[in-house]
Amino acid sequence: MITLKELASRCNVSIATVSNILNGKTNVSEATKQKVLQTIKETGYRPSYIARSLRASKTKTIGLIIDELSAFSSPALIEGVLTYLESKNYKAIIETLRLYSKFGNQPYTEEYKNVVMTSVNEMLSIKVDGIIYIAAHAHDVEYFPPDLPVPIVISYAYQSNNKIPALRIDDETAGYDMTKYLISKGHKKIAIIAGEEQDLHGHDRLVGFERAMKEAGLSVDKNLLVAGRWSRGNGYLACKELFEKSQDFTAIFCFNDLMAAGCYDYLYEIGKVPGKDIAVAGFDNRDIADFLTPPLTTMAIPLYEIGGAAAYILLQKLNGVEFENHDERLPCRLIERKSVCEIK
Amino acid sequence: MITLKELASRCNVSIATVSNILNGKTNVSEATKQKVLQTIKETGYRPSYIARSLRASKTKTIGLIIDELSAFSSPALIEGVLTYLESKNYKAIIETLRLYSKFGNQPYTEEYKNVVMTSVNEMLSIKVDGIIYIAAHAHDVEYFPPDLPVPIVISYAYQSNNKIPALRIDDETAGYDMTKYLISKGHKKIAIIAGEEQDLHGHDRLVGFERAMKEAGLSVDKNLLVAGRWSRGNGYLACKELFEKSQDFTAIFCFNDLMAAGCYDYLYEIGKVPGKDIAVAGFDNRDIADFLTPPLTTMAIPLYEIGGAAAYILLQKLNGVEFENHDERLPCRLIERKSVCEIK
DNA sequence: CTGAAAGCGCTTACAG
DNA sequence: CTGAAAGCGCTTACAG
Numbered sequence: 001m002i003t004l005k006e007l008a009s010r011c012n013v014s015i016a017t018v019s020n021i022l023n024g025k026t027n028v029s030e031a032t033k034q035k036v037l038q039t040i041k042e043t044g045y046r047p048s049y050i051a052r053s054l055r056a057s058k059t060k061t062i063g064l065i066i067d068e069l070s071a072f073s074s075p076a077l078i079e080g081v082l083t084y085l086e087s088k089n090y091k092a093i094i095e096t097l098r099l100y101s102k103f104g105n106q107p108y109t110e111e112y113k114n115v116v117m118t119s120v121n122e123m124l125s126i127k128v129d130g131i132i133y134i135a136a137h138a139h140d141v142e143y144f145p146p147d148l149p150v151p152i153v154i155s156y157a158y159q160s161n162n163k164i165p166a167l168r169i170d171d172e173t174a175g176y177d178m179t180k181y182l183i184s185k186g187h188k189k190i191a192i193i194a195g196e197e198q199d200l201h202g203h204d205r206l207v208g209f210e211r212a213m214k215e216a217g218l219s220v221d222k223n224l225l226v227a228g229r230w231s232r233g234n235g236y237l238a239c240k241e242l243f244e245k246s247q248d249f250t251a252i253f254c255f256n257d258l259m260a261a262g263c264y265d266y267l268y269e270i271g272k273v274p275g276k277d278i279a280v281a282g283f284d285n286r287d288i289a290d291f292l293t294p295p296l297t298t299m300a301i302p303l304y305e306i307g308g309a310a311a312y313i314l315l316q317k318l319n320g321v322e323f324e325n326h327d328e329r330l331p332c333r334l335i336e337r338k339s340v341c342e343i344k
Numbered sequence: 345m346i347t348l349k350e351l352a353s354r355c356n357v358s359i360a361t362v363s364n365i366l367n368g369k370t371n372v373s374e375a376t377k378q379k380v381l382q383t384i385k386e387t388g389y390r391p392s393y394i395a396r397s398l399r400a401s402k403t404k405t406i407g408l409i410i411d412e413l414s415a416f417s418s419p420a421l422i423e424g425v426l427t428y429l430e431s432k433n434y435k436a437i438i439e440t441l442r443l444y445s446k447f448g449n450q451p452y453t454e455e456y457k458n459v460v461m462t463s464v465n466e467m468l469s470i471k472v473d474g475i476i477y478i479a480a481h482a483h484d485v486e487y488f489p490p491d492l493p494v495p496i497v498i499s500y501a502y503q504s505n506n507k508i509p510a511l512r513i514d515d516e517t518a519g520y521d522m523t524k525y526l527i528s529k530g531h532k533k534i535a536i537i538a539g540e541e542q543d544l545h546g547h548d549r550l551v552g553f554e555r556a557m558k559e560a561g562l563s564v565d566k567n568l569l570v571a572g573r574w575s576r577g578n579g580y581l582a583c584k585e586l587f588e589k590s591q592d593f594t595a596i597f598c599f600n601d602l603m604a605a606g607c608y609d610y611l612y613e614i615g616k617v618p619g620k621d622i623a624v625a626g627f628d629n630r631d632i633a634d635f636l637t638p639p640l641t642t643m644a645i646p647l648y649e650i651g652g653a654a655a656y657i658l659l660q661k662l663n664g665v666e667f668e669n670h671d672e673r674l675p676c677r678l679i680e681r682k683s684v685c686e687i688k
Numbered sequence: 689c690t691g692a693a694a695g696c697g698c699t700t701a702c703a704g
Numbered sequence: 705c706t707g708a709a710a711g712c713g714c715t716t717a718c719a720g
Contacts, residue, residue: 001468001493003697014707019699029705046469050398051697054712059394064438069423072631079413082440091470094408094438096426124345125390126435149345261635287416287630291605293637347713358691363715373689395713398696 007045011036022047053127061091062314063123065116067099067136072286073303077134077155080307088315093126095119099136113143124149130314133157134307138168138200151317155310156303163324165313167306170329171201174299175208177334178253178281181297183216186343187251187279191224193238193263195255202227202255205283209253224249228259235262243270250343251279257286260296260339279340294338302330351389355380366391397471405435406658407467409460411443411480416630417647421478421499424651432659437470439463443480457487468493474658477501478651482512482544495661499654500647507668509657511650514673515545518643519552521678522597522625525641527560530687531595531623535568537582537607539599546571546599549627553597568593572603579606587614594687595623601630604640604683623684638682646674 004022008015013032021028021036039045053059062085066074078094085092097115116133123131130150133141135157144152146162158166182190192209195202206225213220223246228234235254239262242252254260260282267274274280275294282289282298289296309330313323348366352359357376365372365380383389397403406429410418422438429436441459460477467475474494477485479501488496490506502510526534536553539546550569557564567590572578579598583606586596598604604626611618618624619638626633626642633640653674657667 005697015698016700016707016709017705020706023699027705032705046465048398048697049470050394050403051712052699054392054394054398054714055697055699057712061437069419069426075413075419079440079442082413082438083442086439091466092438093405094426094436095430096423098423098427121390122435126393288632288635291632291635349713359714360691360693360716361689364690367715371689376689392713395696396715398698398712399714399716401696 002043002045004045004047007036007039007043010043011039057127058129059091059127060089061093061126061128062311063120063126063128063131064092064094064134065119065123065131066094066096066134068101069096069098071100071136072284073156073301074134074136076303077307077310080304080309081132081134081155081311082307083304084308084311084315090129090311090315093123093128095122108139116143120144120148120152130318132310132314134310138171140200141166151314153310153314153317155306158327165317165323165326165328167309167313167328167330169201169301169306170331171204172208172211173329174283174332175205176212177208177332178283178299179209179212180216181334181336182251182253182279182281182340183212183218185251185279185340188218189221189224189249189251190218191242191246191249191252192226193235193242193252193254193259194225194227195230195259197227205255221246221248230256230258232258232262232265235259236266237262239263239266249278251281251340253281255283257282257284257289257296257298260298261288261292264292275339275341277341279343281340285335289335290337292339297337297340298335299332300335301332305330346387346389348389348391351380351383351387354387355383401471402473403435403471404433405437405470405472406655407464407470407472407475408436408438408478409463409467409475410438410440410478412445413440413442415444415480416628417500417645418478418480420647421651421654424648424653425476425478425499425655426651427648428652428655428659434473434655434659437467437472439466452483460487464488464492464496474662476654476658478654482515484544485510495658497654497658497661499650502671509661509667509670509672511653511657511672511674513545513645513650514675515548516552516555517673518627518676519549520556521552521676522627522643523553523556524560525678525680526595526597526623526625526684527556527562529595529623529684532562533565533568533593533595534562535586535590535593535596536570537579537586537596537598537603538569538571539574539603541571549599565590565592574600574602576602576606576609579603580610581606583607583610593622595625595684597625599627601626601628601633601640601642604642605632605636608636619683619685621685623687625684629679633679634681636683641681641684642679643676644679645676649674 004015008018018036021033131152133154138157141157141159154166210220226238226241228238254263260280264274272278282296285298285300289298348359352362362380365377475496477498482501485501485503498510570582570585572582598607604624608618616622626640629642629644633642
């Protein structure tokens, strides 16, 4: 691969002139411009990104710090980021933290902070123009200092203690919408399998649920609320617990699809058919939702959009636009399938 | 963030000395070394990756070109690559080609070559030390020229016309193993839903199937072989076609899980229960496999391992080790669940 | 053991 | 319209 210098000498012009042409400066005669362009074509010359970055002290590269690539949400989030970045001619350096494999089910520990900050420092050393943090799960990030030398945007989580822009999903409205849907199908006694206590997603969905119930004049029975971890096995257990506490409900709203699947497991075990004997709703619209029997009615999460919006905001910030305290919540979409039966 | 020069002047030594310390050279007095290290700690100095890369003309960065991030295989492949890379202190620049969204079901066209080569050239411009191409589907890549200035490794596909190392799965053995398993369960008449014709994965799996049948002294009935696209809908259609052509089989080996799910759909429609009235096997071990009713017996693909091996080989090549004509096939693993019933 | 100097491949004032 | 020169932040012989 030839260099600018060689290219210039082949064309019998100075490197400054070639550089000007490359950068679209207009103060160049048409003749020399054509000659240079022609030679570039012949030689396959490509400017060195590295040299350009060093000189211009901008890399046009964004650092992507990813909690966990194998989280179901990550690929779509990343795809959204990359698509926007590419359209603006930015590159991405990617680093995955392997959060779940390293820290299991209690991921966001003190030790984890160090992992994240080490990654941030590495990105800084690479001289990325900005950073996008892609969380695996909504949480209060806390650890990004307010005085980072480059802008940062949080996707799928947020930070309460300063002004870092964040994009997440509107859990409350989603909880509200699903509950209204359930009510519209005639359900009045709705049980909840809620995911871990003190979980942000769960908390907000529950608030939405209660609001919808209240609006419909329906009472919320605390006996019909069961919490647990976000897995299929725990969905099974939670469903079991529900039936041990009460039989008085016609629908179960699970706060994720995995727990809904576990819920199915238990229902079949006791001879009840979801979508027929009892309504089940999920959340996330993972791939599996459509492959359950019956296909699961659930909430789709705007992952691609969140990724795109995160990239958009970051690039805006790079252009000097302020996004202080920007904590945007994108709407989820109800996907109606076969697991919610109607009650007359 | 301070520079080497500032750091040196704070310590009253030359930049060369600081650089030597940073790079672990031993010809430095303990006293100055301690002073410099101390100052680095105080100032939070970090060397500029960009400047270092320009000077050393190595970036310690690998370009990852990804067919389609949302392919089910990509995240694990990437995770494997990144994990190995990180352990060796390499970074990754990532670019996704959005193959399926751009080119639909006939992805590997002439136009696609240009997309890939554009990406390669961009990586070259960024001066990556090497490239890993992560395919979404096994195919003969063809387009990488043999004289690329940096080494390249193909993961999940291969290239027939030159010496680029490639890692893919051992479809033939996997087809053989699954067939043997089916035979061991008493099945003698096995139908195949094969995926697209002339597909590499499908071709090799079929060869393995035929070998196992032959070894067991079983005949292969061409009527029991149906091809189609890799989707659920086509699995449904293929299963229907199978039943229209013949009723004389006790097991269906689907060449991916999605088609197996479609197969389930049709079976239920005609009142047959998979795993009871008829055996069904899949391929891929996607997330959905365990959520079907009954859970699907299938073949797990060593994606993480392929990614890791690709990264390993690339770094070996960077160290001058030759891997000409390296076309490695990693073994799949049979995951036994509930969809294959036994015949006495 | 330490430092002065060249140079990696560019961009950016600035002079002509 | 064109070019000489400085400099981005490092590393690497080389001299002392």
